[in-house]
Amino acid sequence: MSEVVLPRVSVRALRRPAVPPIRSSLFVHLVLIAVGGLVAYPFYYMLTTGLKDFFESITSPPTIFPTQGLHPENYIEAWSKAPWARYFGNTVLIALLNTAGELFTAVLAAYAFALMNFKGKAVLFTVLLATYMMPAEATLIPNFVIMTRLFRPNDLDHVAQGYLVQMLPFLAAAFSIFLLRQQFLSVPKELRDAAVIDGAGHLRFLWSVVLPISIPALVTVAIISFYGSWNAFQWPLIMTSRPDIQPIQVGLNAFRDTARSQYHLLMAACSFVVAPIVLLYLVGQRYLVQGVARTGIRG
Numbered sequence: 001m002s003e004v005v006l007p008r009v010s011v012r013a014l015r016r017p018a019v020p021p022i023r024s025s026l027f028v029h030l031v032l033i034a035v036g037g038l039v040a041y042p043f044y045y046m047l048t049t050g051l052k053d054f055f056e057s058i059t060s061p062p063t064i065f066p067t068q069g070l071h072p073e074n075y076i077e078a079w080s081k082a083p084w085a086r087y088f089g090n091t092v093l094i095a096l097l098n099t100a101g102e103l104f105t106a107v108l109a110a111y112a113f114a115l116m117n118f119k120g121k122a123v124l125f126t127v128l129l130a131t132y133m134m135p136a137e138a139t140l141i142p143n144f145v146i147m148t149r150l151f152r153p154n155d156l157d158h159v160a161q162g163y164l165v166q167m168l169p170f171l172a173a174a175f176s177i178f179l180l181r182q183q184f185l186s187v188p189k190e191l192r193d194a195a196v197i198d199g200a201g202h203l204r205f206l207w208s209v210v211l212p213i214s215i216p217a218l219v220t221v222a223i224i225s226f227y228g229s230w231n232a233f234q235w236p237l238i239m240t241s242r243p244d245i246q247p248i249q250v251g252l253n254a255f256r257d258t259a260r261s262q263y264h265l266l267m268a269a270c271s272f273v274v275a276p277i278v279l280l281y282l283v284g285q286r287y288l289v290q291g292v293a294r295t296g297i298r299g
Contacts, residue, residue: 043274050074050268057264071264078268081258086244087251088276094166094247095229101171102225103218109172110180111206115192125181132174140234143169147239162245166236170228176221183217184210219287223280230277248273 049057051070056063112118113125147165187210195205211218233249240246243254252273259266281288 046267046270046274049263050078050271052264054262054264057267058261074264074268075272078255078259078265079272081265082251082255082269083243084248084251084269084272087246087248090163090245091230091247091249094163094232095226097163098167098170098229099222099225101167102173102176103221105172106176106180106221107206107211107218109177110184111202111210113177114181114184115187115210116202128174128177132178136234139169140238143235144238159245162240162242165239166232166247169235170232173225176225179221180214180217183214187213216287216290219284220290223284223288226280227277 045062048064048066049062051072051074052063052066053068053071056066056068109128113121113128147168150168151161151165191209192205195209200208230247231249232247233253236247236250237253240250243251246254252269255269256266259269
């Protein structure tokens with residue numbers, strides 16, 4: 001029986017990583033740079049316009065750089081023309097409470113869908129995903145009817161009720177439940193069996209085992225929820241009429257009507273409205289990427 005002689009391959013050649021073609025790599029980088037420029041330009045325009053004077057801000061075509069000097073006093077003037085501190089306080093309070101409520105409901109529902117067995121689970125989860133596919137406008141009128149039946153119209157002007165109506169329809173989110181369910185599905189079955197042997201119930205197992213190993217997914221849900229609450233506009237605009245309980249996006253819309261053609265002040269206001277949420281994303285970016293990458297598609 002003849003021997004089969006394989007060609008010799010050096011160890012160095014096996015360890016050497018494959019080098020992508022230069023042309024394809026260059027094309028990919030050019031596309032990424034172009035897309036990055038398109039995404040970054042609105043922010044650049046907002047920041048530079050906020051530093052221009054009135055006449056330069058209305059120049060057409062707009063200047064790329066401020067040619068009449070920088071005017072940081074625009075930010076002070078824009079801040080003084082509206083109760084921004086109140087708007088920020090309302091938004092932070094609503095966003096924190098809404099994020100906490102959404103995390104609470106999402107954790108419990110995701111645990112049930114991932115690690116518990118009950119009749120009709122698959123059908124119920126399918127219905128849940130179907131609600132995520134519905135546009136927000138489709139639930140606007142039903143939510144409005146529910147809120148007006150829970151609270152009398154005159155009560156909506158009260159501070160506590162005004163905050164509640166802005167949060168109640170969003171205390172449960174299908175995407176958050178889905179994301180956490182995918183994460184919880186990765187919990188080894190052996191851990192649950194060991195917890196049962198030790199006498200741990202579902203709540204103890206959830207608190208002691210599942211949540212500590214799901215921190216990236218929890219942070220991801222928290223960031224997405226906070227981001228949605230920060231940018232909420234249509235629902236608060238419909239349900240609130242008092243400026244002292246309105247969030248920052250409604251306040252920015254009111255400031256737009258006040259500023260009119262003073263685009264330098266409007267862009268300055270947009271800058272400090274956007275700044276906190278951008279900083280939050282930069283701080284939590286690592287957890288956000290890990291949370292999305294680790295969930296994957298399971299089940």
